[in-house]
Amino acid sequence: MGCVSSKGVRTNDGYMETNHVSIPKDRTSKKQPSSEDTSVNGNDATLRLIPNTNHVFSDEEEEKKSFEMKSLESVSQKDTTVELLDNVGPLQPRVSRIASVSNGDRTAKVIAGWPSWLVSVAGEALSGWLPRSADSFEKLEMIGQGTYSNVYRARDLETNQIVALKKVRFANMDPESVRFMAREIIILRRLNHPNVMKLQGLIISKASASMYLVFEYMDHDLTGLASTPGIKFSQAQIKCYMKQLMLGLEHCHSCGVLHRDIKGSNLLLDRNNNLKIADFGLSTFYQRKQPLTSRVVTLWYRPPELLLGSTDYGVTADLWSTGCILAELFTGKPLLPGRTEVEQMHKIFKLCGSPSEEYWRRSRLRHATIFKPQHQYKRCLAETYKDLIPSSALALLDVLLAVEPEARGTTSSALQSEFFTTKPFPSEPSSLPRYQPRKEFDIKLREEEARRRKGASSKQNEQKRFSRAVPAPGANAELLASIQKRLGETNQTSVSETFNPEGDSGSGFRIEPHNPNTNGDNHSNGSSHLRTQRSYVQRGGAQLSRFSNSVAPNRDGSSQFGSMRDALVNQRWLEDGSGNCNLSQRLLEKPNGLRKDDPSSSSKGPLMGYDGEKRERIHYSGPLISGEGNLDEMLKEHERQILLAVRRAQADKAKRDVSRQARGSFLANGS
Numbered sequence: 001m002g003c004v005s006s007k008g009v010r011t012n013d014g015y016m017e018t019n020h021v022s023i024p025k026d027r028t029s030k031k032q033p034s035s036e037d038t039s040v041n042g043n044d045a046t047l048r049l050i051p052n053t054n055h056v057f058s059d060e061e062e063e064k065k066s067f068e069m070k071s072l073e074s075v076s077q078k079d080t081t082v083e084l085l086d087n088v089g090p091l092q093p094r095v096s097r098i099a100s101v102s103n104g105d106r107t108a109k110v111i112a113g114w115p116s117w118l119v120s121v122a123g124e125a126l127s128g129w130l131p132r133s134a135d136s137f138e139k140l141e142m143i144g145q146g147t148y149s150n151v152y153r154a155r156d157l158e159t160n161q162i163v164a165l166k167k168v169r170f171a172n173m174d175p176e177s178v179r180f181m182a183r184e185i186i187i188l189r190r191l192n193h194p195n196v197m198k199l200q201g202l203i204i205s206k207a208s209a210s211m212y213l214v215f216e217y218m219d220h221d222l223t224g225l226a227s228t229p230g231i232k233f234s235q236a237q238i239k240c241y242m243k244q245l246m247l248g249l250e251h252c253h254s255c256g257v258l259h260r261d262i263k264g265s266n267l268l269l270d271r272n273n274n275l276k277i278a279d280f281g282l283s284t285f286y287q288r289k290q291p292l293t294s295r296v297v298t299l300w301y302r303p304p305e306l307l308l309g310s311t312d313y314g315v316t317a318d319l320w321s322t323g324c325i326l327a328e329l330f331t332g333k334p335l336l337p338g339r340t341e342v343e344q345m346h347k348i349f350k351l352c353g354s355p356s357e358e359y360w361r362r363s364r365l366r367h368a369t370i371f372k373p374q375h376q377y378k379r380c381l382a383e384t385y386k387d388l389i390p391s392s393a394l395a396l397l398d399v400l401l402a403v404e405p406e407a408r409g410t411t412s413s414a415l416q417s418e419f420f421t422t423k424p425f426p427s428e429p430s431s432l433p434r435y436q437p438r439k440e441f442d443i444k445l446r447e448e449e450a451r452r453r454k455g456a457s458s459k460q461n462e463q464k465r466f467s468r469a470v471p472a473p474g475a476n477a478e479l480l481a482s483i484q485k486r487l488g489e490t491n492q493t494s495v496s497e498t499f500n501p502e503g504d505s506g507s508g509f510r511i512e513p514h515n516p517n518t519n520g521d522n523h524s525n526g527s528s529h530l531r532t533q534r535s536y537v538q539r540g541g542a543q544l545s546r547f548s549n550s551v552a553p554n555r556d557g558s559s560q561f562g563s564m565r566d567a568l569v570n571q572r573w574l575e576d577g578s579g580n581c582n583l584s585q586r587l588l589e590k591p592n593g594l595r596k597d598d599p600s601s602s603s604k605g606p607l608m609g610y611d612g613e614k615r616e617r618i619h620y621s622g623p624l625i626s627g628e629g630n631l632d633e634m635l636k637e638h639e640r641q642i643l644l645a646v647r648r649a650q651a652d653k654a655k656r657d658v659s660r661q662a663r664g665s666f667l668a669n670g671s
């Protein structure tokens with residue numbers, strides 16, 4: 001399997017990596033390929049859109065009109081050797097299965113039915129493939145929602161297999177998003193491992209300006225499974241999942257691919273407990289000298305060097321995230337649930353210690369002056385978790401969560417660690433119990449449905465409903481109390497501060513202490529609730545982590561905690577003329593890594609995920625701190641600003657509710 005290197009380009013934010021593809025701006029956001037594209041590049045390929053007649057994708061207006069591209073009235077075989085495997089009629093050959101295209105040049109690909117803009121950005125990934133026809137799938141239901149995509153369960157009518165279709169709308173897509181999408185496709189095609197999600201094919205829908213990525217269907221994600229009531233993972237089971245994760249990652253790393261978004265909801269499981277790493281939307285090739293962006297990885301799983309602004313990190317970044325998951329599987333709650341980058345950094349230092357002087361000197365990290373604590377924080381990871389995590393796991397955790405990246409080892413060394421090589425050995429996936437399909441997304445839907453049913457009647461209920469989803473207006477009492485509590489905590493921050501796994505995250509989770517004497521399969525954490533920032537909903541106890549949800553959303557900016565998040569994440573990382581970032585803005589900036597609205601990813605400012613209206617809802621733009629180096633002060637001020645933003649979001653939401661109600665009654669009256 002070949003591994004490629006990439007070129008880097010400079011953006012306003014310094015360096016942003018790109019892979020080797022060039023982005024044809026004129027063919028992406030500015031000029032989309034249209035249904036009128038009947039002649040491409042002067043060759044004789046004729047692309048024709050034929051209205052969908054069998055209502056396969058009937059749930060969406062756009063698909064109703066004309067979903068499929070039954071392309072190629074004349075699939076010219078002049079310039080290319082196209083092996084159409086089936087459905088090839090004389091007038092409308094349906095290209096509905098991956099076929100072999102021996103000549104991979106651009107013209108051939110366009111003739112084969114790929115839009116020319118896609119050929120430009122992801123040409124190499126299309127080699128040997130033909131676009132599949134949408135009418136050879138029956139869309140069943142929506143099963144997930146991501147940054148720039150909706151994911152559907154569908155039936156492949158040719159094979160009768162159930163598949164997952166990830167729909168990406170390329171209409172209005174900015175070049176940066178196109179680049180990420182292209183890179184995802186390129187990377188997926190280069191990877192080939194049982195523990196890495198395999199891209200099976202692509203569907204192009206010119207009519208809906210969308211593309212569908214076809215994947216095998218997976219029943220669970222680790223987050224959904226771990227948070228299912230009644231499911232308790234044994235130690236051997238945790239080892240089984242961790243081993244598969246490590247093997248998948250080992251493959252990615254050996255191909256020069258960094259995943260950069262390892263988290264439970266991106267680890268999918270089939271019904272036989274085979275784990276596959278999914279969502280390569282933030283992944284990149286790393287074998288090169290070009291600097292990488294540090295604005296990646298979901299906040300809770302983001303390693304310290306990225307928070308500190310490193311642009312030359314490597315595979316060890318994924319290992320940090322993996323360590324966070326390992327701990328989470330044993331303890332049943334996220335290890336480091338920071339709400340903002342500042343708090344995330346602080347949590348890391350408190351638990352894992354702060355880096356050595358030598359490291360600060362050597363690494364010369366961009367944000368070192370901001371984050372470097374005045375005193376060294378002592379590491380207390382092992383001490384904190386000695387009763388919750390068995391010793392062999394703790395030893396591995398200690399390596400994976402090394403605050404200095406060089407000490408984290410590799411996936412291969414992790415796989416040789418005692419954790420995997422001593423009893424209880426990792427279970428065979430097929431020997432584990434089979435679970436009812438359940439995903440983080442299902443849980444969200446169910447919670448949403450329950451709220452809807454419960455809360456429709458009264459104003460009071462309305463408030464409560466909101467308080468669950470968005471810890472703003474309705475949640476104020478609890479929330480503010482929690483924040484006050486946090487303020488108290490941060491006031492006490494000092495070098496001697498220890499990490500409190502219970503109190504620190506405000507968790508209401510039940511933790512069944514690890515019994516170090518339990519050796520076998522019966523070891524369980526009792527309530528293994530692997531959470532992501534998106535799904536982490538407290539079960540009783542302090543509400544702080546609900547609040548965390550609102551400011552640590554998923555990367556698309558479309559989480560259910562939108563309004564609060566809007567209040568906080570629309571802060572811009574402004575740069576002055578000298579290229580120095582405005583820290584005060586950044587501290588409250590969207591904390592989930594590189595996002596499509598991340599100014600560091602584009603010179604065009606906010607990209608996808610926020611509409612204009614939302615963007616205007618900026619509630620806080622004042623500075624957090626002017627000085628440097630005093631993390632405690634910074635945190636205090638930071639908390640104060642969060643509190644302010646919460647209040648403003650509450651007021652804003654209340655106003656919107658009132659006007660929505662007024663609009664509702666206006667319409668109901670038929671006026």
Ligand SMILES: Nc1ncnc2c1ncn2[C@@H]1O[C@H](COP(=O)(O)OP(=O)(O)OP(=O)(O)O)[C@@H](O)[C@H]1O
Nearest residue numbers: 144145146147148149151164215216217218279281
């Ligand atoms: N092959 C699959 N089988 C079943 N469900 C899937 C599959 N791929 C993705 N999903 C579901 O869809 C969700 C979103 O998919 P994915 O993470 O790839 O999209 P994304 O736009 O990159 O999302 P994110 O913003 O979470 O990174 C996943 O969390 C998962 O629940």
